[in-house]
Amino acid sequence: MIKYENIVKYIKNEILSGNIKAGNKLPSIRELCFKFSCSKITATKALAALEKEHIVYSVPRSGYFLVENKIYGKDSSTKLIDFASPYPDRFALPYDEFQHCLIQAMELYKENLFANFSTKGLPALITAMAKKFQDYEVFAAEEQIFVTTGSQQAISIISRMPFPNNKNNILIEQPTYHGAMECFKLNSSIVYGIKRGVRGIDFEELENIFKNNEIKFFYTIPRFHNPTGFSYSNAEKRNILKLAEKYDVYIIEDDYLNDLEHFTKSQCMYCLDLGERVIYLKSFSKILLPGLRIAAVVLPTQLVNKFSQYKKWDDISTPIISQGALEMYIKSGMFDVHAKKLRNVYSQKMTHLKDLIKQHNCSNIVSYVPDSGFFASIEIINGISSNHVISRLKEKGILVSDTKRYYLGDFFDERFLRLSLSRVDNNQITQGILEILKEINEYNGKIGCLFGSKWK
Numbered sequence: 001m002i003k004y005e006n007i008v009k010y011i012k013n014e015i016l017s018g019n020i021k022a023g024n025k026l027p028s029i030r031e032l033c034f035k036f037s038c039s040k041i042t043a044t045k046a047l048a049a050l051e052k053e054h055i056v057y058s059v060p061r062s063g064y065f066l067v068e069n070k071i072y073g074k075d076s077s078t079k080l081i082d083f084a085s086p087y088p089d090r091f092a093l094p095y096d097e098f099q100h101c102l103i104q105a106m107e108l109y110k111e112n113l114f115a116n117f118s119t120k121g122l123p124a125l126i127t128a129m130a131k132k133f134q135d136y137e138v139f140a141a142e143e144q145i146f147v148t149t150g151s152q153q154a155i156s157i158i159s160r161m162p163f164p165n166n167k168n169n170i171l172i173e174q175p176t177y178h179g180a181m182e183c184f185k186l187n188s189s190i191v192y193g194i195k196r197g198v199r200g201i202d203f204e205e206l207e208n209i210f211k212n213n214e215i216k217f218f219y220t221i222p223r224f225h226n227p228t229g230f231s232y233s234n235a236e237k238r239n240i241l242k243l244a245e246k247y248d249v250y251i252i253e254d255d256y257l258n259d260l261e262h263f264t265k266s267q268c269m270y271c272l273d274l275g276e277r278v279i280y281l282k283s284f285s286k287i288l289l290p291g292l293r294i295a296a297v298v299l300p301t302q303l304v305n306k307f308s309q310y311k312k313w314d315d316i317s318t319p320i321i322s323q324g325a326l327e328m329y330i331k332s333g334m335f336d337v338h339a340k341k342l343r344n345v346y347s348q349k350m351t352h353l354k355d356l357i358k359q360h361n362c363s364n365i366v367s368y369v370p371d372s373g374f375f376a377s378i379e380i381i382n383g384i385s386s387n388h389v390i391s392r393l394k395e396k397g398i399l400v401s402d403t404k405r406y407y408l409g410d411f412f413d414e415r416f417l418r419l420s421l422s423r424v425d426n427n428q429i430t431q432g433i434l435e436i437l438k439e440i441n442e443y444n445g446k447i448g449c450l451f452g453s454k455w456k
C-alpha cells in the first residue's frame with residue numbers, strides 16, 4: 001500500500017473509533033510526518049484526498065478539521081443508536097460522484113427524454129452490467145439481462161407471469177425480505193414457508209415441499225440474508241439446485257449485497273446452476289442510492305420473451321437518466337472504488353460487533369454475526385420476549401427491531417432481534433450492544449454479562 005494511503009486509512013480508523021469527532025482538528029502535517037516517517041508532500045497528499053472525499057475541510061493557518069457527519073464514524077453522543085433502519089447511511093453514499101454522472105447522462109441522453117425508450121433497458125447499461133456481472137461469476141448474454149425499476153418490480157413481474165413448469169405456488173424462507181413476501185401475497189399467490197436458521201434449512205422438508213406443493217419458484221437470499229445475516233455454504237446452494245432440478249422448480253436468487261462479499265470462494269447460485277433454473281436478481285439501491293430505483297434481472301432463456309411482455313406493459317421503460325448515470329458510474333470505475341470502500345467499512349463493523357459480543361459473552365443469547373453485510377441477529381434463549389427488550393431499549397434511545405414482519409403469520413419467532421449496522425458507528429455499536437446485553441441479563445435477574453455462553 002502506498003504510504004499516503006496508510007495515512008488515509010489511519011485517519012478514517014481514528015474517526016470510526018471515535019477518537020476524532022465532528023469539528024475536531026486532525027493531526028498536523030508535522031505530526032503525521034513524524035508518525036509515518038514520511039515527507040510533507042505525502043502527508044499533504046493524504047489530507048487532500050480526505051478533503052476531496054468531503055470528509056475533512058481545511059482552515060488556512062489552522063489545519064484540517066473533521067466535517068460534521070461526513071464519515072461513517074459520526075459523533076453520536078446525543079443521537080439515537082439506530083439498529084433498526086435497513087437503509088444505508090446517507091453519509092456513506094456517493095452523492096458527489098453520482099451527481100456528476102447524472103449531469104453527464106442528462107447531456108448525453110437528452111434526446112431520449114422526449115420519447116419512450118427500450119423496455120429491456122439502456123443498451124449501454126446492459127453492456128456495462130454484463131461485463132460487471134462477470135466479477136460475480138454471472139456469465140450471461142446481454143439478451144438475458146433486463147433493467148427494472150428496482151428489484152421490487154422484477155419480483156412482482158416474476159410472481160405474476162406464467163412459467164414453463166405450469167405451476168403457481170411460491171416458496172419463501174422464514175424469515176425473509178418482507179417486500180417480496182407482501183408482493184407475493186398481493187398477487188394472490190399461495191405462499192409456503194420453510195424455516196431458515198443459523199444451520200440453514202432442512203433439506204428433507206425442502207424436498208417434501210417441492211414434491212407435494214406445485215412450487216413455481218423458491219425465492220431465496222443466499223448471502224447476507226435479510227433480516228438475519230445468514231449465508232448458505234456452496235454445498236447448501238448445490239443441494240437446493242439439485243432438488244430444484246429434480247422437481248422442476250425455479251429459483252429466484254436475490255443477491256442484493258453481493259458487492260460486500262470478501263470471501264472469494266463464495267459462489268452465487270447462478271454460476272452453480274447447470275440447468276437454467278436460476279433467475280438472478282441484483283439491486284443497486286443498498287450499495288448506491290436507495291432512490292436510484294435501478295436493478296437488473298438475469299433470466300433463463302426460456303423466460304426472456306414472457307418477461308419482456310410483462311415488463312413492457314408494466315411501465316414501458318425504466319427512467320433513462322438513472323440508467324445513463326449508472327452506466328457511467330460503472331464504466332468509469334467509480335462503482336468498484338465505492339464498493340471496495342463499503343466492503344471495508346461493513347467488514348470492520350461486523351468484526352467489531354463480533355469481538356464485542358465475544359468479550360462480553362452472555363449465557364442468555366445465541367448470536368450470529370457474519371463477516372460483512374448489513375444485518376446480524378441475536379436469539380434470546382432465556383424466555384424473554386423480544387418485545388420487552390425492544391420497548392426498554394427504546395426508552396434509552398436505542399432502536400432495535402424484531403423479525404415479526406419478515407414472517408408469514410404462523411411462523412413468527414419472538415425470540416429474535418435483528419441488528420442493522422448500516423447506520424451505526426463503532427462507538428454506537430459498543431454502547432448499544434452493552435445496553436442490549438445488560439437489559440437481557442437484568443430481566444433474567446442477573447447483573448452484568450456471564451461467561452461460558454453458547455456463542456456461535
